[in-house]
Amino acid sequence: MEPPLLPTLLLLLLLLLLSTTTFSASAPPLRPTPSPASSPTPPKSTTPKAPSPTSSPTPKTPSPTSSPTPPKSTTPKTPSPISSPTPPNSSTPKTPSSPSSSSLDPKQLRALQSLNIPTSKDPCTQPSLLLPNTTLCDSSKPFRHILSLRLANCSDDVALSFTALKSLSTLQSLQFFNCPIAPIRFPADLVASLHSFTCINSLRRLTGVWLARLQNLTDLTVSNVEVNASGPFVILGNMKKLRSVTISHANLTGSVPRHWNLNLTHIDFSGNKLQGKIPSSITLLENLESLNLSSNSLNGEIPTSFGDLISLKNVSLASNSLSGAIPESMSAIPGLVHVDLSSNQLNGTIPNFLSDMKSLKHLNLANNDFHGVVPFNVSFINKLAVFKISRNSNLCYNHSVLSSKLKLGISPCDKHGLPMSPPPAKGDSSAEDSSDSDYDDSDGDDSDQKKDRHHGPSKVVLGVAIGLSSIVFLIIFLVLLSKWCG
Structure with missing residues (x-):
């Protein structure tokens, strides 16, 4: 009975082992399916670097270095209610035929014509700030008078004449933009009337004495024009009503003034050749909101009483030769928005x-x-x-x-x-590589999944090989056993 039994047992064992091996090979690896939360997340962005003054986000006057000075409005100051100008771009402008309106003073009309300003229509009817040459007028009768005049991009044949300027003696604001014409002595009536004077890349060359005559100014802006003066005080000494002064990129020499009009809110002497120390008297300007002394040759320390400038919002002392530490008193300025002290010789620790x-x-x-x-x-x-x-x-x-x-x-x-x-x-490149790898935290999980997917089939193949080896071993064992029993 044994010889017939052995083949039967051998066949049953073979079928059992084959079915077990086939099941293990066909069954998927027991591995949890990754949930959506475990999927690779996109690389995290780095903290953005600081970009750069000047511009800052913070508005400023054009300067080779970063400058905190916000651009001052060139729109003239609103005159008294008695002589209020017609608002620009008015939706219901008055026409000359209206009973309440009047035409421009004939003398001023001729003055505008001499400056190549079109007068085919009443310049006071629809003034527009979008035009290169702009006028604003009062509403006096029988003739209206010009309060503000803006000359821009002047042609080569334009020249200022004393007669024309004398006719424009009602001007409160006079602005020149890109008008490289020869300057002329202003009539006394015009000097007394002017409250705002702007000269940007215009009038070729100015002198401190010429500017100093404009004693009633509240706003003075001179930029990209060479000014021949021994220092800013020559210009500003008699301007008792001044609120805002910009004399930048004017090749101005001398030192920062020691005496100031205490009502100043804006000072910009950037891009000149000023030397010496910043006087401590500048910290008496409690209304000062913007200070730009960048790109000069100033030396010494920042005044220790700098914190007395309690209204200061923007300060740039960049590109000088200042030394010493940042004064602790600066912590008393609550509204500082823009601080540029770059390109100096400042030392010490950065204050907390x-x-x-x-x-x-x-x-x-x-x-x-x-x-x-x-x-x-x-x-x-x-x-x-x-x-x-x-x-x-x-x-x-x-x-x-x-x-x-x-x-x-x-x-x-x-x-x-x-x-x-x-x-x-x-090492820098390897450091960058390692920092890049910091972004790949989730990518590491993904690589583990790839490895697991790679190892899954390998385990199945290994199981099949072990099963087949077991079958061969059992067959050999049973054959030897049958021979031994027989």
Whole structure:
């Protein structure tokens, strides 16, 4: 009975092992299906770097360096209700035929014609600020008079004449834009009437004595015009009503004035050749909102009483030769928005109080001699539109507080609070590679899935091979057993 039984048992065992092996090979690997939450997430973006003054986001007067000075409106100041000008672009302009209107003074009409200003229509009927040459007039009778005149992009044949200017003695605002014509002595009546004078890339060359005659000005703007004067005080000394002054890129020499009109709200002497120290008397200007002394040759320290400028919003002292530390008193200025102290020789540590300034949006301390650890955290840097501290060789950042992804342009600190030596170029590339890998946290999960998918089929093949080996081993064992039993 044994010989017939052995083949039967052998066949049953073979069928059992084959079915088990086939089931193990066809069954999918027991592995949880990834949920949508575990799917790879897109790489996180780095914290944006600070861009750059000047412009800031913060408006400013054109300057080679970043400048915080906001551009002043060239629209003339509104006169008294008795002589209020017709508003620009009025939807219901008065016509000359209207009983309440009047035509322009014939003398002023001829003066405009001499300046090549079209007078085919009444210039006071529909003044438009979009036109190169703009006039604003009062509503006096029987003739209206010009209160504001703007000359822009003048042709070569335009020339100022004393007669024309004498006829325009009612002007309160006179503006020149891109009019490189020869200047002329203003009549006394016009000098007394003018409250605002703007000269940008115009009138070729001016002198301090010529400007100083405009004693009733509240607003003076001279830019991109060479001014021959021994210093700003020669120009401003007798302007007792001045509120805003810009004399920029004018090749102006001398020093920053020590005596000021205390009602000043705007000072811009950028792009000149001023020398010496910033006088402490400038901190008496409690109404000052904007100060731009950038791109001069100023030296010495920032006045320790700088914090007395309690109304200050924008300050640029960039591109000078200033030294010393940032004065602690600056922490008393609550509304500072724009601070540019770049490209000087300032030293010491960066003060902590800067991070407490809630209005600050632009901070540029680059290219100085600051040392120590940067006292700012990520939240402070992220709220700024511009943040620059590069080219301070002795400055470093705490790598446990600030990430290298911020690209600050300075080295991380070692355990002693000193800058680590910059890595070689190859190290920089590897560092960038490693930082790039920081973005791939979720990609690592995805690579694990790929590995698992690769290992799944390998396990099935391994199971089949083990099963077949077992079958062969059993067959050999049973054959040997049958021979031994027989």
